[in-house]
Amino acid sequence: MTPVTAQIRTQDLPADWRDFVALTKPRVMTLVVFTGLCGLLVAPVHIHPVLGFTAILCIALGAGAAAALNMWYESDLDSKMKRTAGRPLPAGRMERQSALHFGVGLSFFSVLLMGVATNWFAAAILAVSILFYVVVYTIWLKRRTPQNIVIGGAAGAFPPLIGWAAATGDASTLPVLLFALIFLWTPPHFWALSLFVRSDYASAGVPMLPVVSGPTVTRRQIVLYTLPMAAAAVAPWPLDLAGPLYGIVAAALSLVFLVMSVQVAANRATEPEGMLPEKRLFIFSILYLFALFGALVVDSWIF
């Protein structure tokens, strides 16, 4: 970037369209879209490909809208953390009001399009998931309690339920189990991350568990949440909602997850440099969810 360009990159310039894309947290959206797609694909009914595509598009747009509203509300926090200081609002590339308008507009658009294209039950769950993420997690819980991501994790657990509802018009045991799986997966996933970026959260005043209760308690909680998460992951097999392929993959990956969480619990490091088990668990947890949902879809095609 030339000095002149850098100089004119101020708030009074209209925001670049790429900054609006950045507001939607595209990387986070990948997992949301994938789990939503899997929820749609394992549903026991056929959905027209155009309507299926539209449902997934709406899930993606809804997630993007929630992310934009999250960034609008948290721009003060984002400016205090290294990890988030480069986002469009804290970096001064966009006005807060633009982010608010974009987020609200995209929310309404995604919910209405979902209702028109598929059914209003799926649209209602999509609306609830956006509201839950913005109001319950971002505005209410995040700055108040170390349980923020435990309860707030429900927001990220909705996509498979929405995908299923878009295809069937209702919700049954399997999508509810998938909801429970992501809900229970979120704390170990986020606490592993927050352990090695603890100083960032502390400097921003966010009461994440490692900041409030310390690494030892957080590591113990990671193991405690991994156990019911593993049970929820395997449950579709004995309940005859999934076949042996999924059951074996879920059992094996959950065992690896558990072993890695025990390695995290055994770690005594307090500085990020010594937190290799935490970093490994964080990365594995993402692959874990991708692999589980992928196996569920493949299993539903085979069995």
Next chain:
Amino acid sequence: MTDPTPTPPPADRTAEIRARQRSRSIVMAFGLLAFVILMYFITIARMSG
């Protein structure tokens, strides 16, 4: 006494504003076109049952 005539923005700045407005308009046009096409196919899909 203040000068009532606002100072015009520098040429570089005006060019940057125009470039951003143009790129946003193009993205918006593509978005609207995609929406119209999508609505057409949604209507066909819903009508086909």
